Amino acid sequence: MKDLTVADAIKKRGGGAGQVNQVSCDLQAATVGDIANRAASGDKAARTALKLIKQAKSKKDKYGNR
Structure with a gap:
């Protein structure tokens, strides 16, 4: 997964x-x-992006991609 873009x-x-x-x-x-x-290294926007990647499945299950 490390070689995928964030969007992918x-x-x-x-x-x-x-x-x-x-x-x-x-x-x-x-x-x-x-x-x-x-x-x-402390980039706040990058931390947010990682959180979104990690939470993508749970958000889909909870909200149905709304």
């Missing part, structure tokens, strides 16, 4: 366009591995 990772885990749009445009095209490194 969210979609693969069951998220929708609404969750992808919550991530800034420059981070949507970055790889998950790159985002993880940025988050580890």
Whole structure:
């Protein structure tokens, strides 16, 4: 999964366009591995992107991709 883009990772885990749009445009095209490194060094937007990736499935189950 580390080689997928953030947008693809969210979609693969069951998220929708609404969750992808919550991530800034420059981070949507970055790889998950790159985002993880940025988050580890303190980038707040990257941490948010990782949270969205992790929560994509649970949000889909709860809200049905609304």
